[in-house]
Each structure stands twice: as structure tokens, then as C-alpha cells.
Amino acid sequence: MSVVMTQKDAFxxxxILPPNSTIQDAIRNLNDVSIRITLVLDEDGRLLGTISDGDIRRALLKGLDLNSPIATVVHRNALVVPPEWGRETVMQLMVANKIQQIPVVNSDHYxxxxxxxxxxxxQPDRTNLMVIMAGGKGTRLRPHTENCPKPMLPVAGKPMLEHIIDRAKNDGFKHFIIAIHYLGHMIQDYFGNGQKFGVQIDYLSEDYPLGTAGALSLINPQPESPFIVTNGDVIxxxxxxxxxxxxxxxxxxATMAVRIHEWQNPFGVVKIEGLxxxxxxxxxxxRSHINAGVYALDHTALKMLKSDEYCDMPTLFQRLHDNAGRIMAYPMHEPWLDVGRVEDLKQANIEMNK
Known part of the structure; x- marks a missing residue:
């Protein structure tokens, strides 16, 4: 995630204090800035350590005075995190260590x-769009999908699609577009404009299946910022x-969420050279990486699509690779289930009901 700052980027x-400051300087800084931590940096901007209210109190109890250098109280083994660490990981680290501030440092310790x-x-509200592909017929889930679109199948008491929206809503997303085709009216009847779920929901209606990427060509107006796309059957x-x-x-x-998939060969493998x-x-x-069915796209990626032309997401990624030369994978470790078969639906209900 992007680095979380205080109210203003420069705040x-x-x-920050230089290492030749005094304890009195640190006390003044803690009072003025009011974030309960002072960062001690060398002249190049590298972190030497931190000072908290507790460090000051312990120093004064030891008999140090206000004119003592902060070098005597600075915590030199401060817990830090790299810029690429995500919000939930940082939160877990804070809880585990019972701290409320963590400096973010790069590989050079700046x-x-x-x-x-x-x-x-x-979690701040996000203006970015989230598109959910919910137009498939779900033939592998029959008879459950004979009279119900696959994303509306219940998992732990509510439709799969609602689980996806709830999860995204918790991440700050407020505007959704749902691509519908097979029994799409049932999705529209349930979610409406999204008001009762505290979000905005619009719809793309496919006259015929356009694939996980092709439906994006129907978005009007097209997004002007990066957005998320997910399959409607991924929990x-x-x-x-x-x-x-x-x-x-x-x-x-373009960025594709990927998972490591393990498959054990049921037989002993014989390695041969010739005979x-x-x-x-x-x-x-x-072990291999598989497509997790969740993507982040720049709005410029839509230029690779033709209106009303079928295109799946791997094809779009290949076009972007051939044109731009660089697309990325986002390795994910979180619980994940592609609810494409009857046994997957049963497993999803078991897991979610836990």
C-alpha cells in the first residue's frame, strides 16, 4: 500500500530531530507535533532511532537532566517497516508489539x-472503480444455476456477490459496476443502485458473453484512474x-493477483535419459502460479479492447505485455476459493460458516 502519513504529507x-539535540528539544518536539514519537535522523536522512514519551520518562528517572543529549535516550533498535508492506500487515505488527507508530524506511534506511x-x-474512501464480472452461466454448478445466476448463489447466508462487495466496501471502495448477462435481472433486483448497501452500483448488460476483459469495453464513461476487476465467483x-x-x-x-498452486503427482516419477x-x-x-481472478488495471489498458469483441483477461494481459512490455503479478497468500463447481460451493459454505 502507499505509505500512510499524518494529516499532511510534510507533517x-x-x-525529526538531529542527533546533537537535547532531551529538552525532544520534549518540546513531542509536545509540538503531538504524535508521541520523535525520529532521530543523521544528516543524510537515515534513521538512527526513535524517542517516545516513555523513553523521556525513563531518562529523567535515571537522573538525566533536560540538557542531556538525546543520544543517551534514543531507542536505536526501533521497529521499522519497508514501504511495500500493506496496511493489514502493519496493523498486525503494531498489535503484536503494542505500539502505535512505526517509521517507514527504504532499503537504504532513509x-x-x-x-x-x-x-x-x-480506511479512507476510495474514488476508484471496482468492476465485478457476474455474467457467466455457471454451467458446472448446475442444477444450482438453472434458475439463479452463479454470483447470487448463497454462501453462509448471503450471495457470493454480496461477500465481494462487503469486502471491497471495508477497503474503502464505494462505486461498483457489475457486468451482467445470464439472469442479470435477478442481480439488479437484489442490489438495485446499491443504496441499501451504502454504495453506488451501476450495471453493464452484455447482449452476449464478452469475456472477463471484453465487457470492460462497454464502460461509459471510461474510468480516468486505475480500477479493480474481479470475477464474481471468487471468495x-x-x-x-x-x-x-x-x-x-x-x-x-496491469497487475494480476496470483496464487501458488500445489499438485502432488500420485505416482512415483522415473527420470530417464534415453533408455x-x-x-x-x-x-x-x-508448484505453479495460477490466476486468482482479481486484477488491477490502469485506465489506459482499455485502449487494447475493441467494442463488443470477446476478450478474456489473459488475452488482454498478453496484448499489454506485447505493447507495453511490462505487466506484474501480485502474489497473494490470503484465503481464496474459486467457486466454479458444486464441491467448491459446498467448501465455500463450510469455510465461511466457520
Whole structure:
């Protein structure tokens, strides 16, 4: 995610002191800036350590006076995080260590930001669009989908599509476009304009299936900023906001969330060269990255699409790669389930009901 600052980008920089400052300087800084931490940097901007109210109190109890150098109280092994760490990971680190501030430093140990508990726990609203592909027929889920669109199948008491919207809403997304085709009226009847869910929902109605990317050509007006696209049958705990921030930070036309998939060969593998046996491997595990069905796209990626032309997402990514030369993967580790088969639906209900 992008680095979380205080109210203004430059505000946290007021909490910086040089190493030749005194304890009195640190007290004044803590009082003036009011974020309960002071950052001690060398002349090049590298972090030497931090000072908190507790550090000051302990120093005074030891008999140090206000004119003592801060070198005597600075906490030199301060907990820090790199810029690429996401919001939820930073929150977990704060909770585990019972702290409310964590400096953000780059690989050269330069301070580039500051995470504050009161801000990182407040998810800002995002103006970015989120598109949900919900037009498929779900043939592998029959008979469940004979009279119900796949994204409306209930999981733990509510439609899959509602789980996706709820998750994205918690990440600050407020504007959704749902691409519909098969039994799309049932989705519109349930969600309406989104008002009862506290969001705005618009619809793309496909006259015929256009694929996971082709439907994006129907968006009018087209988005002017990066946006998220997800399949309507993917249940996951991914942070859509962190995916979007990762995408923006890397300045690429398209980012695909990927997962590691493991498959164990049920047989012992014989390695041969010609007719000679050169080794054995008993039931090896094969690992590969798979498409998780969640994407972040720059609005310029839509230029690769033709109106009303079928296009799946891998094809769009290939076009972008051939044209721009750089697309990215977002490795995800969060719980994830592609609800494409009857057994997947059963498993989703088991997991969500837990």
C-alpha cells in the first residue's frame, strides 16, 4: 500500500530531530507535533532511532537532566517497516508489539514515512472503480444455476456477490459496476443502485458473453484512474485496496493477483535419459502460479479492447505485455476459493460458516 502519513504529507517531518539535540528539544518536539514519537535522523536522512514519551520518562528517572543529549535516550533498535508492506500487515505488527507508530524506511534506511495507529485503522474512501464480472452461466454448478445466476448463489447466508462487495466496501471502495448477462435481472433486483448497501452500483448488460476483459469495453464513461476487476465467483480475504496500491506504486498497465498452486503427482516419477534410468522422485509436488481472478488495471489498458469483441483477461494481459512490455503479478497468500463447481460451493459454505 502507499505509505500512510499524518494529516499532511510534510507533517510527520516535523517530528525529526538531529542527533546533537537535547532531551529538552525532544520534549518540546513531542509536545509540538503531538504524535508521541520523535525520529532521530543523521544528516543524510537515515534513521538512527526513535524517542517516545516513555523513553523521556525513563531518562529523567535515571537522573538525566533536560540538557542531556538525546543520544543517551534514543531507542536505536526501533521497529521499522519497508514501504511495500500493506496496511493489514502493519496493523498486525503494531498489535503484536503494542505500539502505535512505526517509521517507514527504504532499503537504504532513509525514512520515507510514518504509520500511525489512528490513521492506519481508519480506511479512507476510495474514488476508484471496482468492476465485478457476474455474467457467466455457471454451467458446472448446475442444477444450482438453472434458475439463479452463479454470483447470487448463497454462501453462509448471503450471495457470493454480496461477500465481494462487503469486502471491497471495508477497503474503502464505494462505486461498483457489475457486468451482467445470464439472469442479470435477478442481480439488479437484489442490489438495485446499491443504496441499501451504502454504495453506488451501476450495471453493464452484455447482449452476449464478452469475456472477463471484453465487457470492460462497454464502460461509459471510461474510468480516468486505475480500477479493480474481479470475477464474481471468487471468495477471498484479499485486500483489494492493497492490490490497487501495489499496482499504482509499480506504475504498470496491469497487475494480476496470483496464487501458488500445489499438485502432488500420485505416482512415483522415473527420470530417464534415453533408455537409461538416472533417478527417481516419489510422488513429487509440483508448484505453479495460477490466476486468482482479481486484477488491477490502469485506465489506459482499455485502449487494447475493441467494442463488443470477446476478450478474456489473459488475452488482454498478453496484448499489454506485447505493447507495453511490462505487466506484474501480485502474489497473494490470503484465503481464496474459486467457486466454479458444486464441491467448491459446498467448501465455500463450510469455510465461511466457520
Amino acid at each position: 510527520w517531518k516535523r517530528a 525514512v520515507v514515512g510514518l504509520h500511525l495507529w489512528e490513521e492506519i485503522t481508519t 477471498t480475504d484479499i485486500s483489494y485496496g492493497e492490490l490497487l496500491d501495489f499496482h499504482i506504486r509499480n506504475n504498470v498497465p 537409461n534410468i538416472v533417478g527417481f522422485e516419489e510422488k513429487p509436488i509440483i
